[in-house]
Amino acid sequence: MPINIPDRLPAAQVLTTENIFVMGHERASSQNIRPLKVLLLNLMPKKIETEIQIMRMLSNTPLQVDVDLLRIDNRPSKNTPEEHLNAFYRTFEEVEQQNYDGMIITGAPLGLVEWNDVVFWQRMKTIIDWANKHVTSTMYLCWAAHAALYTLYGIDRKIRQEKYSGVYPHQVLYRNHPLMRGFDDVFWVPHSRYAEINADEVEEKTNLQILAASPQTGVHLVASPDGRQLFITGHPEYDPETLHNEYVRDSAAGLNPAVPENYYRDNDPSKEPLVRWRSHGNLLFSNWLNYFVYQTTPYDLQQLKPVALAAKLS
Template sequence: MPIKIPDQLPATNILRRENIFVMTETRAVSQNIRPLKVLLLNLMPKKIETETQFMRLLSNSPLQVDVELLRIDNRPSKNTPTEHLDTFYRQFEAVRGRNFDGLIVTGAPLGLVQFEDVIYWEHLQDVMNWAHQHVTSTLYICWAAQAGLKLLYDLPKKTRKEKLSGVYRHQVNRELSKHPLLRGFDDSFLAPHSRYADFSPHYLDEHTDLDILATSNEAGTYLAATKDKRNVFVTGHPEYDAHTLHDEYHRDLEEGMEPVIPINYYPDDDPSQPPYVSWRSHGHLLFANWLNYCVYQQTPFDLDTFSASNFTLDE
């Protein structure tokens, strides 16, 4: 089944060229199907690139997904045309009174910024608190995972001395291998990271009640979830395109930051060679599992009847 997105969204033609089933709003209105309503809060600067990446992953499911785009505030963007934002993105006030099956909060280039110094921190807290009463399951990506842990568990910001950049091998937690989010996973898998945030498995295990589902010796915790599956934390970037880490590496070079070459990304660690993708299948499986087991299997058929009190912990 397809994702349903606006007819003129740039991602529509990009995904069609990749042979991905995209249903425009025009066609969707003729079908008597209850699609999943998923809200994408896009905090990344290059919004068109990021929205396309996430819609690619949301498309790989037998479920029909109706994606709506949300912006954190109305400040002008340096990397996204104002016309695009005004046409395709909603302000939070426009959705505050509605319920959604899923919410995805993207990463943001704020790894070295303290939470209280983030210009939209209070607004983001407002959205996350709202989600508890209006969203079946929320997926926090990279920096958003750190922000979510601060909100839900009041964990202080922990920062690595050097940026973690590259594609790292992870292992599933064998004691939780039957968790729905891990269905179909290999015992080990690859996923990209690009962050300063530090997610120590020992620290999270000691200070939260999260199910820690996958970790890496180098990258720390990768995948974790609350017992009721209503909050899922992914510390890496399974949505990244083949060249995203490459572009970030060269951006940092141009800014004089002397970045480390992304690990396990270029053939022979040679930045002059085209990078290769080794994480795509994992990314699609992760998102398909989240949509199915954390959203579709949990959400009410009638979203108007949604209530946070209806969710109980798995036994």
């Protein structure tokens, strides 16, 4: 939340230069406050598990957040009861005339599938385009980040032969960026993906900023200059057991997966995971909600303007 101090207090200028949001008395006395509307497009197979992970992150704020759940289509789910989907999820047709303060699009286990072979690819592109017109700030996670970078900016992912699986150290590249507020210079993030994004291509083709990256897994956190698009290649929302469950599942299927890196204590799968990403995951979601949703969204969502894509001028 912003700090409310006198406009002319010397601390106001100092904190502003550090990208700490300072609200003057005049604005504080006149601002309108209402609940934030956030739309969650859940593409993961185990939707209830993912719902809990995301809701936990969104709840770590004093702001009131009203969440709508969205399904990509009406195909039956193998891992989520149909009665749950019918009771709690909305179709795109039910929300497409609405505006939202924020939107989160989750990852999906489609890292090795060609874009045009994804069953809901056309609908996915439609929703990405819709979000630019109807959402103040959209957070794309893992597969969704790759899909959005490709759809919006023509930046295609590179498919690796070996999967990134584990918890990896990342470096903050823009210390004073609002999304990095409170981050340590090095922080840990879970990854579970085959694809990666070329940093040079992002810098050459767009005005997007790479805010954090890993020496091992590459580009992690990318944002548009206005904060209306946030691309995250990892899974800061993961629970302690998520990577373990994936490892057990793939082992049982005879896929002979590598042991997730930097995950189990002493790298021993018989021991408990060492959780060292939870605090930064919560901080990232809190910063996003505060700086790029709450602080920037119009009080009247009908006044929302479309995103201006951050492509480089030729």
